[in-house]
Every structure is written in structure tokens, then in C-alpha cells.
Amino acid sequence: MTNISIIGAGVGGLTTAIYLQKEGYQVTIYEKNNRPGGKMDTIEDSGFKFDTGPTIVMMPDTYKKPFLDSGVNYKDYFTLERVDPIMDVITNNKKISLSSDLVNLAKEFENYDESEMLGFLKYVTDIYNKYINAKNNFIYKSFRGPRDFYNIKTLWNAYKLKTFTSSFTAIQKNIQNTDLQYLLSFQTLYIGISPFSGPSIYNIIPMIELIYGVWFIKGGMFTYAKALEKRLIELGGKIAYNATVEKIVVEKNQHVRGLLVNNTLIKSDAVVVNADFPYAMTNLLDIDDDKKGKYGKKNIKNMDYSMSCFLLYLGVNKKFNQLKLHTIKMSDDFEKNVQQIDHGILPDDPSFYVYNPSSIDDSFAPSEKSSLYILVPVANLKENTDWSKINTDRFTKEIIHKVEKELNLKDLEKNISLKKVYTPVTFQNRYNSFFGSTFGLKPTLKQSNYFRPHNKHSKIDNLYFAGASVHPGAGVPIVITSGELAAKELIKDF
Numbered sequence: 001m002t003n004i005s006i007i008g009a010g011v012g013g014l015t016t017a018i019y020l021q022k023e024g025y026q027v028t029i030y031e032k033n034n035r036p037g038g039k040m041d042t043i044e045d046s047g048f049k050f051d052t053g054p055t056i057v058m059m060p061d062t063y064k065k066p067f068l069d070s071g072v073n074y075k076d077y078f079t080l081e082r083v084d085p086i087m088d089v090i091t092n093n094k095k096i097s098l099s100s101d102l103v104n105l106a107k108e109f110e111n112y113d114e115s116e117m118l119g120f121l122k123y124v125t126d127i128y129n130k131y132i133n134a135k136n137n138f139i140y141k142s143f144r145g146p147r148d149f150y151n152i153k154t155l156w157n158a159y160k161l162k163t164f165t166s167s168f169t170a171i172q173k174n175i176q177n178t179d180l181q182y183l184l185s186f187q188t189l190y191i192g193i194s195p196f197s198g199p200s201i202y203n204i205i206p207m208i209e210l211i212y213g214v215w216f217i218k219g220g221m222f223t224y225a226k227a228l229e230k231r232l233i234e235l236g237g238k239i240a241y242n243a244t245v246e247k248i249v250v251e252k253n254q255h256v257r258g259l260l261v262n263n264t265l266i267k268s269d270a271v272v273v274n275a276d277f278p279y280a281m282t283n284l285l286d287i288d289d290d291k292k293g294k295y296g297k298k299n300i301k302n303m304d305y306s307m308s309c310f311l312l313y314l315g316v317n318k319k320f321n322q323l324k325l326h327t328i329k330m331s332d333d334f335e336k337n338v339q340q341i342d343h344g345i346l347p348d349d350p351s352f353y354v355y356n357p358s359s360i361d362d363s364f365a366p367s368e369k370s371s372l373y374i375l376v377p378v379a380n381l382k383e384n385t386d387w388s389k390i391n392t393d394r395f396t397k398e399i400i401h402k403v404e405k406e407l408n409l410k411d412l413e414k415n416i417s418l419k420k421v422y423t424p425v426t427f428q429n430r431y432n433s434f435f436g437s438t439f440g441l442k443p444t445l446k447q448s449n450y451f452r453p454h455n456k457h458s459k460i461d462n463l464y465f466a467g468a469s470v471h472p473g474a475g476v477p478i479v480i481t482s483g484e485l486a487a488k489e490l491i492k493d494f
């Protein structure tokens with residue numbers, strides 16, 4: 001039997017493992033932490049439960065796919081519930097209830113002007129067209145060599161994406177009002193890139209949100225990580241927890257022999273890396289640096305990294321009935337806010353996102369209490385932000401005051417009984433995220449599609465990659481796709 005070792009039990013590693021185990025390979029995942037999911041993680045304390053990473057479920061069909069493709073009904077593993085309105089978005093003190101119901105959405109846009117609704121429909125037509133192109137030709141396709149990209153058909157499809165302007169400039173072409181422009185542009189932050197500098201193709205994110213809806217997994221996101229783990233074990237796969245991989249052992253710079261775990265060689269016919277790609281290339285891949293090509297130590301450090309997050313998880317002895325599942329409060333000067341993040345400056349008027357799962361799911365907090373998650377986008381650790389010099393307690397207090405005041409959550413601070421804080425350093429230490437970046441390599445044009453690290457190593461014949469920093473990119477559904485692509489690349493070879 002072919003033995004496959006996978007480094008990391010994040011969404012990418014678990015998905016690859018399910019596809020491979022289903023095909024008859026013997027898969028073992030080695031995971032440094034003590035549970036599945038990677039950044040799709042949880043904290044449980046004093047009766048409160050928190051999802052600590054992803055919270056917004058988009059593209060629900062992709063979540064179902066590893067279950068359907070491995071021959072079971074996803075409904076036996078997790079439950080999806082539609083969320084509508086999707087979220088409250090507050091820009092310039094105006095609250096907009098963003099809905100994926102066209103009737104409600106039309107009302108919101110027409111409240112501004114009928115021409116804005118017309119502009120919205122033009123935006124959707126244009127971006128939906130590009131989405132179909134991206135989906136069929138780039139997202140669900142893996143690249144190995146230059147011929148996979150540099151051929152007339154693919155280059156023509158890439159040209160048709162017309163992705164050279166920024167997301168924000170593309171939105172401005174159809175939408176005139178600044179609040180509405182912001183409403184359709186902050187979503188690029190979901191993958192850690194600024195709408196003011198990121199390629200316009202990422203306008204597909206708000207489109208996907210509005211066309212396919214936003215969903216909630218009963219019990220929270222970690223339920224999904226447990227569901228993947230359960231399916232893998234049922235198929236006969238194994239997971240070793242608290243097992244930090246120290247090295248990927250390679251013969252003659254071209255063939256993986258196995259993994260070094262606890263100083264012991266675990267022989268493997270092939271290895272799939274789900275640990276963050278730049279971290280793994282720098283710290284795990286045991287080959288001469290000059291054989292790493294464009295992913296040698298120096299080049300890797302010079303690549304662009306996505307933003308990071310400052311997070312507060314609060315157990316609160318109070319319910320806030322007006323607070324929806326998802327609320328986003330945008331900075332009054334959103335462009336300045338994003339520029340500060342890009343330049344490593346701690347924002348003076350940050351945008352923030354609040355997740356209140358206890359508003360719809362009793363498993364998150366005892367009755368009449370709330371489990372709140374507050375996310376503030378901040379710079380990664382490459383951008384000169386030194387968290388050892390930041391007064392985290394003061395920043396925490398400032399954010400709590402801001403949330404209390406701007407969302408009108410009376411007595412929030414007084415009622416906090418549990419408080420946990422994650423900074424970019426937590427992401428670096430707990431998940432080995434390079435530069436503490438929460439969404440991996442930044443999806444700039446130079447680091448997207450064919451130009452993003454591939455799912456198979458170009459020189460080593462039995463080494464594969466799945467995860468946010470490799471093709472097709474970050475975000476749970478895209479990482480699930482990455483896991484499937486990595487498995488298919490391996491199956492092609494064995």
C-alpha cells in the first residue's frame with residue numbers, strides 16, 4: 001500500500017487526506033497541535049465557546065464536496081443554515097442591512113438612487129461573467145509547468161479577466177455613492193488584501209456572498225473541522241496529534257524519503273505539505289537553498305504577505321438582542337485605515353468585525369450570556385509592527401470601548417467575565433503562519449493563479465502542497481479546493 005504523510009491537519013490537509021484515503025492510499029496526518037482544523041480552531045472555557053478563526057460560510061457546495069465525493073451525505077456530518085440578512089454594515093454612521101434576497105437588496109440600493117441599483121446589476125453581470133471564467137479556467141485547475149499556463153486558450157481567458165485595475169476602481173465604474181462603494185469593497189479583506197490595491201478580480205467575493213448567500217454551520221465552524229476528521233477516520237486514515245514535523249527528508253534534492261518527527265524518520269512514498277508554504281520551504285524542506293529556486297530563503301522573505309488580525313474573544317454576562325450574527329463597522333476613513341495596515345501602522349480608527357454566534361446558537365454561551373468575537377485587521381509581522389512594543393492591554397481596552405460605543409452595546413465592558421486575546425504573534429506561534437499573516441501569501445497578480453506556488457513541487461517528484469499560501473488561495477472553500485487539487489496531482493503520479 002502507498003503510504004502518504006501529510007504535514008498539518010488544517011482544512012487543506014484534512015481535505016487532501018479524505019480524497020487520498022478514499023482512493024486507497026494509507027494516509028497519516030502529523031499535526032503539531034492537539035486537534036483538527038488548524039486556524040478553524042476553537043476555545044472552550046467557563047461555559048463559553050468561540051470559533052477563533054473563520055466564521056463566514058460562503059460557497060456552501062464546496063463545504064459539502066469532500067463528503068459527497070467520498071460517498072456520504074454531508075447532512076450526517078454537519079448542518080447548514082442560511083443567514084439572511086447576511087450582516088449589518090455600518091459606514092459613516094449609516095447602518096445597511098446587507099441581504100442576499102434581491103427584493104431587500106434592491107430596496108437598499110434604490111434608497112440611495114435607482115441608478116445605484118442599475119450600477120449594481122451591471123457590476124453583478126460583469127463580475128459573474130469573470131467568475132465563471134476564473135472558476136472553469138483557473139480556480140479548479142492546477143498548474144504544473146509553463147505549458148499549462150502559457151498557451152493561447154489560457155492566456156486569452158486570463159486577458160478576459162481584465163484584472164489590472166484595483167477592486168475599488170472597478171466598483172467605482174458602476175456605483176457612485178461612497179457608502180455603497182465601501183459596501184462592495186471591504187470583502188477583499190476576507191483574504192487579507194486591500195481593495196484599493198488588490199486586483200479587481202477579487203470583486204467576485206461580494207458577488208459570491210450575494211448570489212450564493214452566507215451560511216452558518218450549526219455548532220460553529222469547528223464542527224466542520226471535526227466533521228472532516230470524522231470522515232477521514234471512518235475511511236481508515238490516521239491523525240497523529242502533538243506531532244511536530246521537524247524536517248522533510250529529501251534524497252539528492254529530488255525525492256522525498258519521509259518526515260522527521262521526534263527525531264525519528266517516518267518513511268513515506270509521498271508527502272503533502274499543508275503547513276504554511278513559505279514556513280515549510282524555509283524551515284522544513286531539507287534541500288540546498290539554491291535548489292529551492294524562486295522559493296529560496298531570501299526570495300520567500302521578499303514576497304508579499306496578506307494582512308493579519310487582532311482578535312478578542314469575550315464571554316459576556318449579557319445578551320445584546322440588536323447585535324446580528326455578523327456586524328462590520330467600517331472606519332470613517334476606510335482608505336486611510338487600509339493604508340495604515342499596509343504600512344505596518346496600528347490603525348488609529350480601525351474597522352472592526354463582530355461575530356455573535358450566541359444570537360442564533362445556544363451552544364456558544366450559557367443562557368442570557370453572549371460569546372463575542374471581535375476582529376480588527378492589522379499588519380502582518382513583516383510590516384515593522386513589533387507586538388512586544390505594543391501595549392496589548394491598552395489596545396484591547398480601546399477596542400472594547402470603541403465597540404461598546406459605536407455599536408451601542410450598553411455596559412459591554414462591565415459584563416465581560418472572560419477575555420482571550422490573539423495577535424499576529426499567536427498565528428505565527430500556534431499555526432506556524434509565516435510573518436503571522438492570517439491568510440498566507442498575498443494574492444497580488446504576481447502571486448495568483450499560475451504565479452502562486454503550485455500544488456506539486458516543480459523538481460521534487462513526490463512532494464505536494466495544499467493550503468492558503470498555494471494555488472488557488474485563501475478562505476475555507478478555496479482551501480478545500482486546494483486540498484482536492486493536491487490529491488489529484490498526487491493521484492496522477494501514483
Ligand SMILES: Cc1cc2nc3c(=O)[nH]c(=O)nc-3n(C[C@H](O)[C@H](O)[C@H](O)COP(=O)(O)OP(=O)(O)OC[C@H]3O[C@@H](n4cnc5c(N)ncnc54)[C@H](O)[C@@H]3O)c2cc1C
Nearest residue numbers: 008010011012032038039054055056245275467468475476
Ligand atoms: C481570524 C481569521 C478569520 C477568518 N475568517 C474566514 C472566514 O470567515 N471565512 C473563510 O472562508 N475563511 C476565513 N479565514 C481563512 C481560513 O480560515 C484559512 O484560509 C484556512 O482555514 C487555512 O487553512 P489551511 O489548511 O491552509 O491552513 P491552517 O489552518 O494554517 O493549517 C495548517 C496546519 O499545519 C499545522 N502545522 C504547521 N506547522 C507544522 C509542523 N511543523 N508540524 C505539524 N503540523 C504543522 C498547523 O498547526 C495547522 O494545523 C479566516 C482566517 C482567520 C485566521
